[in-house]
Amino acid sequence: MKFEAVTIKDIAKALGLSTSTVSRALRDSYEISPETKKLVLDYAEKINYQPNPIALSLKERKSHSIGVIVGEIANNFFSQIINGIESVAKEEGYNVIISQSHESFDKESSNLQYLTSRSIDGLLVSVSAETLNFNNLKAIHDKGMPIVFFDRIVDEIETHKVIVDNFTGAYNATSHLIEMGYSNIAHICNASILSIAKERLAGYLSALKDHGMENDESLIKYCKHGGMIAQELEDALKELLKNKRKPDAIFASSDKLTTGCLRILKKKKISVPNDIGLIGFSNGDLTDLLDPPLSVVRQPAFEMGQLAIRMLLPLIESKYPVTSFETKVLSTELIIRNSTKHQPERVLK
């Protein structure tokens, strides 16, 4: 059963005008007399005329839709980003089509394929944890599709990018742990190929070094599915706990890894923060209510989303290929709560 819409032709017929006249009247062209304009406008209003966006898209070769690829919308970080994107998109008359990679390379590829086949005007992408090569993205970009990367960027593709200062975020989180008295600090991160994983690892290492602590490779664990597969995190943690240098604190690199750690530690009856301190990147809205309340590195996700689309639109609307690109870097915020609070030694003081 279809939804019958009124077209410009209906107006033309009803008023005894041509479609061109109606079209121009609606667009307030100088070629149309004020009387005719009023006639058309009033009638259009009366029958609630809505221009058909599909016809317009065909004519303009622009769909006014942009595709967004995120890990999963259930993740607060991404849902906040999407809110930022949508707030701008709506203002500017763009549609947003969201697709989720669920951190799988295959899903990401098929989403990419799907989105481009749906003729979108541009793409906002945060690559999945599993992504090993960027050939698909590169091919699409080379064909002229405007892309802006956010969060998990791709160095190999030259375009605008929006990230946070992952290095400093990780540096501060690690330094905080050190200052709280933790000395064997483990780091659980995403697949090592990811930009965010590299930067956060570097921040972690730099903080250790600056505080005169040595780097111990056995305290660094990679979760190449970003924690989407529960087992990989469980294995990583198991290895850490069996490690001859046993960690007394964990810095986790993502939302899922952080809360995942907490869940496993609880199951193993390991007390946070007394046995092990825990801090991680997270934009969850319940971290303050957890047991214990989590110390987190928070990212300005809403702003990232806004910025990303604000950078994308000029690429879409530019008549000539853009050749100069920039990478915007936003700051993270360190929120200290009880999960990194007291070391046993400190309690005794």
Add this chain to the structure above:
Amino acid sequence: MKFEAVTIKDIAKALGLSTSTVSRALRDSYEISPETKKLVLDYAEKINYQPNPIALSLKERKSHSIGVIVGEIANNFFSQIINGIESVAKEEGYNVIISQSHESFDKESSNLQYLTSRSIDGLLVSVSAETLNFNNLKAIHDKGMPIVFFDRIVDEIETHKVIVDNFTGAYNATSHLIEMGYSNIAHICNASILSIAKERLAGYLSALKDHGMENDESLIKYCKHGGMIAQELEDALKELLKNKRKPDAIFASSDKLTTGCLRILKKKKISVPNDIGLIGFSNGDLTDLLDPPLSVVRQPAFEMGQLAIRMLLPLIESKYPVTSFETKVLSTELIIRNSTKHQPERVLK
């Protein structure tokens, strides 16, 4: 800068054929000779031809997009529903356009307006907490737009609907509180106009009655913005705590209200579950890690999403108006954790 796509014309020109022949060859029409078909198919493959969905939409007067209106995607309940919707949509070749009401009637109306102007084929709706009248929805539905309601349905509009058994969910939650020894059970719910609020209230009242407890109006509080405005929940709770019959347990009607209660009670240093027991509808994925772990009524959100779109598609694709509708009711699940655990009296036993 635009993304130049290859069209059927390019193929026709390159092969010295007409566009109609190419079109038919691609659609494997019997009117085309096997040789020509192979020629066209091979060439199309080679230059990676993708049919333009916009042109198709214009021709077929179908956009192959459906609109979804939810409260907010940051809410796990809704993001799970969306996952369910997308899983089916993708299979069936439909696009999903998500819009968030943020529980505001104005935003819902403008989203509705926006979605219909984008020529969608159908609509999946869970009305906002603030929605006072359904005139907009009704007008759109009367014009022939297929709509399926889920979660928060609208009785006044006759169409397919998907809900959970809110009555039983609430009944079981309330009964559980009673069985745990709580006797002054408050209920915090959404705007009283909402279907879910009515049904859950009824379940709550019925459980009280069946256990020989009397209904006390002063223990029932409505949050007409669904907890989106922090103050309203804080006020509701303040009143409850000042009430002459002071509640020793709270049954909250939604995710946001449940975790919101917990946050406020913590701030007021009121212990859950010792001072006050807490249970609520929630699909959050961290409720087990909260302090205390929350007892919840969980809804099969993913299935609801799948069911909703599965009911919508026939409405869209039917050639004649559908006049017979059904309402599917799914079961909720009661998950018992510590937030409803022990009453002081019980501890002493």
Add this chain to the structure above:
DNA sequence: GCCGTTTACGCAAACGATGTCGGGAACGAT
């Protein structure tokens, strides 16, 4: 009264694809 200019509108092509119709070529049957 002739011509140039302005005003106000219509015609038709175009965007990419599909579908209806019609027709040329090849073939067999008579």
Add this chain to the structure above:
DNA sequence: ATCGTTCCCGACATCGTTTGCGTAAACGGC
């Protein structure tokens, strides 16, 4: 040789809208 089929394929219209161009009518200047 003529006719009827069948097989392939092209011309054209169409979906709803915009836009370049053409043009009739009105008007003003001399």
